[in-house]
Amino acid sequence: MKKVLEGSHAVSEAVRLAKVQVMSAYPITPQTHIVEALSEYCTDGTMAARFLLVESEHSAMAAVIGASSGGARTFTATSSQGLALMHELLHWASAARLPIIMAEVNRALAPGWNIWMDQTDSLAQRDTGWIQLYCEDGQDVFDTTLQAYRLAEAVNLPVMVVLDAFFLSHTFEPVDVPDQDLVDRFLPPFSPRIELNTSDPFALGQMAPPTVYMEMRHDIQKAMEQVPEIFSKVEQEFAAIFGRSYGPVERVHCDDAQVIMVVTGTAASTCRKVISDLRSQGEKVGMLKLKMFRPFPTDLIRENLGSVQKVAVVDRNFSFGASGIFAQEIRAALCNRNGHPPVFGYITGLGGRDVTPEILAEIYWKTKNSAFPENESVWVGLNE
Amino acid sequence: MYEIRFHGRGGQGTVVASILLAKAFFNAGYYVQTFPLFGVERRGAPVEAYLRLDKEKILVRSNIYTPDHVVVQDAKLLDRVDVTAGLKKGGSILINLKDIPDTMETFSGFRFAFVDANQIAVNNGLGSRTQPIINTAMIGAFARVMEMPHLDMITGAIENEIHVKTDQNVSAARQAYDAVTLFGMLENKCGNP
Numbered sequence: 304m305k306k307v308l309e310g311s312h313a314v315s316e317a318v319r320l321a322k323v324q325v326m327s328a329y330p331i332t333p334q335t336h337i338v339e340a341l342s343e344y345c346t347d348g349t350m351a352a353r354f355l356l357v358e359s360e361h362s363a364m365a366a367v368i369g370a371s372s373g374g375a376r377t378f379t380a381t382s383s384q385g386l387a388l389m390h391e392l393l394h395w396a397s398a399a400r401l402p403i404i405m406a407e408v409n410r411a412l413a414p415g416w417n418i419w420m421d422q423t424d425s426l427a428q429r430d431t432g433w434i435q436l437y438c439e440d441g442q443d444v445f446d447t448t449l450q451a452y453r454l455a456e457a458v459n460l461p462v463m464v465v466l467d468a469f470f471l472s473h474t475f476e477p478v479d480v481p482d483q484d485l486v487d488r489f490l491p492p493f494s495p496r497i498e499l500n501t502s503d504p505f506a507l508g509q510m511a512p513p514t515v516y517m518e519m520r521h522d523i524q525k526a527m528e529q530v531p532e533i534f535s536k537v538e539q540e541f542a543a544i545f546g547r548s549y550g551p552v553e554r555v556h557c558d559d560a561q562v563i564m565v566v567t568g569t570a571a572s573t574c575r576k577v578i579s580d581l582r583s584q585g586e587k588v589g590m591l592k593l594k595m596f597r598p599f600p601t602d603l604i605r606e607n608l609g610s611v612q613k614v615a616v617v618d619r620n621f622s623f624g625a626s627g628i629f630a631q632e633i634r635a636a637l638c639n640r641n642g643h644p645p646v647f648g649y650i651t652g653l654g655g656r657d658v659t660p661e662i663l664a665e666i667y668w669k670t671k672n673s674a675f676p677e678n679e680s681v682w683v684g685l686n687e
Numbered sequence: 688m689y690e691i692r693f694h695g696r697g698g699q700g701t702v703v704a705s706i707l708l709a710k711a712f713f714n715a716g717y718y719v720q721t722f723p724l725f726g727v728e729r730r731g732a733p734v735e736a737y738l739r740l741d742k743e744k745i746l747v748r749s750n751i752y753t754p755d756h757v758v759v760q761d762a763k764l765l766d767r768v769d770v771t772a773g774l775k776k777g778g779s780i781l782i783n784l785k786d787i788p789d790t791m792e793t794f795s796g797f798r799f800a801f802v803d804a805n806q807i808a809v810n811n812g813l814g815s816r817t818q819p820i821i822n823t824a825m826i827g828a829f830a831r832v833m834e835m836p837h838l839d840m841i842t843g844a845i846e847n848e849i850h851v852k853t854d855q856n857v858s859a860a861r862q863a864y865d866a867v868t869l870f871g872m873l874e875n876k877c878g879n880p
Contacts, residue, residue, distance in 0.1 A: 307710050307719060419725060440748075469725040470748050475706055476720045477713055569748040576746040655725060659749040 308478040310471040313441040314380070314406045314464070315340035316478075317448035319350055320486040323378045323404075324493075325370035327355035327363045333382035333410050333418045335472050341378070360385035364392035364405075371401040372507055374498030376452065379403070382468065383410035383424045390428065393461075397432025397523065399508055400497070402455030402462075404448065405433075409568070409619075410468040411654040419655020420468040422568070422620035426596075426628040432523055434462040434530060435596040437567045441478040444471060446547055447594075452490055453537045458526045459496060465596075469655065470569040481545060489544050527598040534595070551595035552603045556582060560589030561612040562670050565633060567593050570617060570658045577663040588667055593629065604636040614644050615670040617663070618680075619652040626650075626679040647676045651683040688741040689833075690751045694770050695760035698730040700822035703848075704760070705736035708826045711844040712740050715836035720745045733768050756833060759783065760804075760825055771797065777872060781832045783821055791873055799870040802828040807862050811855040823849065827860030828867040838864050 308316065314337045318326070326345070328338035345354035355366045360381050367377040381389060386407055396403050411421035425435060436451065438444040444466045451462040466472055499507065511519055531551060542548040556578055557563055566574045571592040581588045591607050593600075608614050614637075618627025625631060630648035637643040647670045652658040662684050669681065691708070695701030702723045709719040717740045724735035737751040753773045759782040764770065771780060771793060779798040783805060791799065808819035823845055830841050841864075842857045849856045 307706070307713050307721075469722065473725065474720060474722040474748070475709055476745070477718065572746050572748045657749045659752075660747060 304482075305477045305479045307475050308441060308480070309336060309473060309475050310441045310444055310466060311336035311408070311473065312340050313445040313478045313480075314448050314466070315344070316480050317445045318378050318404075319344055320481070320483060321376065321378075321449060321452050321490055322492070323350070323352055324375040325353045325355065325367065326378045327357050327366035327370075328379055329357055329360045329363050329381075329385060333385055333408070335380065335382065335408050335468075337380040337406050337408070337472075360388045361392060364389040364396065367403050368392060368396055368399065368401060371396075371403050371495075372399065372497065372499050374493070374495040374500075376493040377403050378405070380406040380408070382408040383412050383418060383421075386424050386428060387412065390431070393428055393431035393433060395508075396461045398519070400459040400523070400526070402452070402459055402493075404451045404455060405461065405463050406444075406448065407463045407465045408468050408472045409465060417654045418468065420470055420619065420652065421654050422465075422618070422628075423653075425463060425465050426620045426622075428463070429597060429628070432460065432527075433597060434458075434460055434527075435465055436462065437465045437594055437596060438471065439569060439571050439592065439594075440471065441474070441476045442547070443549060445478050445480065446541065446545070446549070449486065449490060450534075450537050450541055452493075453540075454530065454534055456493055457533045457537070458529055460523070460526050460530075465568075467569045479545075485544055489541060530598045531595075531600065531602075549594055551600040552607060553592040553594065554607060555590040555592065557589035557591060557607060557611075559587055561587040562667060563589045563591050563608055563611045563614055564663070564667060564670075565591050565593055565608070565614060565616045565629060566663075567596075567617075567629060568619070570619065570652065570663070573658060573660055574617075574663050577660045577667070580660070581664065581667060586667070586671070588671075596629075596632075599632055599636065601636045604633055605640055608633065608637060609640050609643060611644050613647060613670050615647045615649060615666055617658070617666060618648060618650050619658065621650055621653065621680070630680070645675050647673070648680045649683050650680050656684060688739060688745065689756065690754045691738040691740070691756045691758065692751055692754040693736040693738070693758045693760065694764050694768055695734050695736075695822075696730075696764070697732045697734050698818075699734075699760050700820060701734050701760055702736045704758070704822035704826050705738050707823070707841075707844045707848055708829065709738055710848065711826070711830075711836050711840040714843060715840045717741065717836075718743060718745050720748070724750075733764055754778065756829075757781070758825055758829055760821060765793070779832050781825070781829055781867070783825060787868075795873045798832070798872050800828070800832045800867055802863050802867040804828065804859075804863055807859050807866065811852075811859045811862070813852060813855055813859055823856040824859040824863035827863040830860075831864045831867045832869065
């Protein structure tokens with residue numbers, strides 16, 4: 304049934320319907336309403352799950368690592384400083400091959416204290432071995448959370464479902480929340496490959512000497528390489544039941560486009576409107592929405608951007624001393640392809656600064672009117 | 688697309704008013720999108736909430752800068768906040784006010800309306816005289832100003848969402864709908880554009 308739901312609660316509803324068994328969270332800012340609703344579901348009996356309130360995000364991740372090792376379907380959520388505190392255990396979760404799902408609300412890192420929308424927190428965790436999926440609206444984040452369980456449990460890797468602070472997490476909009484029996488058809492109970500059991504004890508996470516460590520890391524990469532195919536299969540099955548699919552990337556008016564804008568998160572939604580307005584003025588502009596960031600969809604990037612005239616990447620994040628992080632990855636994906644287009648990098652919308660239709664149009668015009676990027680990054684919307 | 692901005696104070700149920708109105712319009716067949724001004728919530732501090740309505744899926748996810756309608760839940764905010772900032776010419780402004788203000792100059796070029804939501808709330812036992820709970824009265828009045836959605840959609844949303852003093856809130860919305868004073872478009876006497 305469609306109902307008007309806050310983005311945070313779209314995640315909570317998906318977690319409820321996924322019949323998650325163990326959740327943990329540190330409930331203080333920058334935490335969001337996601338776990339607030341889930342703790343109520345556990346208290347009032349809506350969910351038959353254990354909700355572990357812990358003393359830090361580091362412990363929150365440790366708790367779901369323990370629960371997942373014991374064979375439970377797990378969930379946690381965090382943001383900004385909380386995600387940064389988890390860093391050590393993010394590596395642990397992926398290297399232990401645990402299919403943990405975490406909602407990560409993109410919030411700016413301090414100081415200055417901010418907690419508004421900013422992608423640097425999740426992108427700073429790009430090398431931790433987590434699959435990362437960026438969401439555009441309430442329906443997308445609901446659907447992605449459900450799909451994440453199928454994907455994670457198939458490849459034994461954790462998934463970070465990433466959503467914009469406020470522009471998605473605190474925004475109410477219509478979201479279709481299906482009945483439990485439909486979700487059950489899509490997502491069967493978790494059948495873990497590894498399951499600690501007191502009746503048949505064994506140890507996990509033991510010493511891995513140089514003779515095996517490298518192979519273990521190679522196995523993680525092999526699992527990552529399976530993700531695009533498995534994600535596509537999961538999406539097909541999801542579409543057969545719910546009628547919606549998204550893809551690791553989405554092409555919007557790309558066929559005859561001379562400039563393609565690469566956009567993520569809620570800015571991609573705003574950009575759809577901008578593209579359609581520019582198209583009606585005769586501009587040959589398209590958008591490639593990037594949903595999957597890890598594994599990075601290199602082949603799809605080459606296929607969709609390799610022969611366009613210009614690429615404009617919108618980054619709501621920044622790697623100091625370098626450039627926007629999405630722009631870096633797109634440049635890297637294209638650089639070994641002959642005759643690849645110039646990649647223009649734009650930094651905007653940091654720390655909750657609004658990315659308006661005007662900002663996105665400005666980025667298009669700047670790109671169209673420049674032959675080649677003057678700098679690796681152009682900051683748009685800075686106050687003078 | 689219609690864009691609506693609510694002004695209130697922390698603790699006045701401004702965000703709830705916007706959500707209730709969104710749900711009423713959703714039940715009336717609209718796509719809706721509502722969100723608070725993203726900031727730190729403090730009781731008594733000026734707050735804003737935004738609502739977009741459209742017959743098509745709403746794509747723009749940035750803040751609202753040029754609303755079609757403005758709702759002001761506390762008349763004292765008029766001294767502190769530029770409530771007509773960005774308000775489209777011919778747009779409406781609805782204020783919770785006891786009586787006609789001394790000067791209407793600020794509102795020239797707009798459709799002006801007011802309702803004594805404080806009194807209506809108190810009459811219905813909602814809050815206290817010093818802290819009346821006026822948000823349901825305000826959305827009832829708003830349905831009259833905008834001429835939509837149907838009052839039944841407003842009362843339906845209140846019945847679904849408000850589980851404390853539901854009947855009193857419904858009655859406040861109905862009374863405010865009837866009590867609102869509408870001025871229509873105010874002429875621009877100053878000659879400013």
